[in-house]
Amino acid sequence: MLSGPTGPAASADVPGWEGPTTRLRLLGIRLAALRKGSGLSLEEAGARVGISKATLSRYERAKTKVRWPLVDQLCRVYEASDDERLELVDLAKSSQDRGGWWMDFGGDLPEHMRLLLALEDEATHIRQLAGGVIPGLLQTMDYAKSIKATPDWSLPEADLGDRLGLRMRRQEILDREMPPRYDVFLDEAVLRRTVGGHEVMAAQMSQLLQRGSQDAITIQVLPFEGGAYSAGLGAYVIYGGFGGPDPALDVVFLEHQTGGVFLENAEAVEEYAGGHTYLRREALDPSASAALIADARDRFLQLASK
Incomplete structure (x- = not known):
């Protein structure tokens, strides 16, 4: 009934996967939703803030971290509310931190x-x-x-x-x-x-x-x-x-x-x-x-x- 860990369904066979944090993934989904709601294409939105279509796509798919000032710019381009803009800026800042309470433990965690x-x-x-x-x-x-x-x-x-x-x-x-x-x-x-x-x-x-x-x-x-x-x-x-x-x-x-x-x-x-x-x-x-x-x-x- 359940599919096995093979093919495109498998995001990562670790060790070695540098996968996105949940906050980074959430940020990407929220930015993509705002862009689509504004009616802008990837190319159009990227041009407004000085980045390429490919770079913006990577941000939306959580393939790389995005600097919070750029998130602020994108939210303004998409005409997001002030509350949502500040929320996504905070999300961008928190997604930069890969650490957690477990970093205090010794040993080399996989x-x-x-x-x-x-x-x-x-x-x-x-x-x-x-x-x-x-x-x-x-x-x-x-x-x-x-x-x-x-x-x-x-x-x-x-x-x-x-x-x-x-x-x-x-x-x-x-x-x-x-x-x-x-x-x-x-x-x-x-x-x-x-x-x-x-x-x-x-x-x-x-x-x-x-x-x-x-x-x-x-x-x-x-x-x-x-x-x-x-x-x-x-x-x-x-x-x-x-x-x-x-x-x-x-x-x-x-x-x-x-x-x-x-x-x-x-x-x-x-x-x-x-x-x-x-x-x-x-x-x-x-x-x-x-x-x-x-x-x-x-x-x-x-x-x-x-």
Whole structure:
């Protein structure tokens, strides 16, 4: 049902992708909308501010950063309102900064991880399917330690500690005053697979129950008895809600052993989003899911007491 990370749908097979930040992408979309609303062609608008058609096209497609004074000029040419002009100028200024809170952590973070953290930090809606392990945003420290928090088990101990700290720090987005909406489907296998021992798993199940009780978080289980589910080709994360409900900015992330693939192609994103919506028909509802998780917790507690 879901397309794989090949062809034009794959925006990036990282490491090595210097993809645009979400703010830069939003700026490009907003500038293009203003230009089209003004009735100017790329060539006409570019001539008004002294740049080529090709350069303006690159700005609108978020292929390169744009200086804020030029954004100010373009907004005036397009006769944007003062409020919108100032908003886009601020957006241009903020898009110049590629840093984030994660830059304080030691170790050499891979490019795909820096991009993922930027998306995660700015998204207002995150949708995920997890089939192998509990998602990082929901893991306890002991569970994360047990899976090494990274596919690269050869990391020095200090860097591994930083990576674990990074994983825990990521979870703070769920405790914000206005957290992102987080909708998660868990394959029942991740509740049954013992990672780190029975006590670790019991605590992890309790963590899922606690997180699932938060208003912004919905956890649903895809039970064994339901058979193979329609999106069973693999795990994914959909980051969305950047700058409003416009799905044009949504990004799908597919992780693999050496990095990850980011999909920005509208058709690919729509297919994953459609598959995610369809999974609601196959998953247990949140209440039944919580009951199954509680049952798994109790089972691990019993095993731990033996």
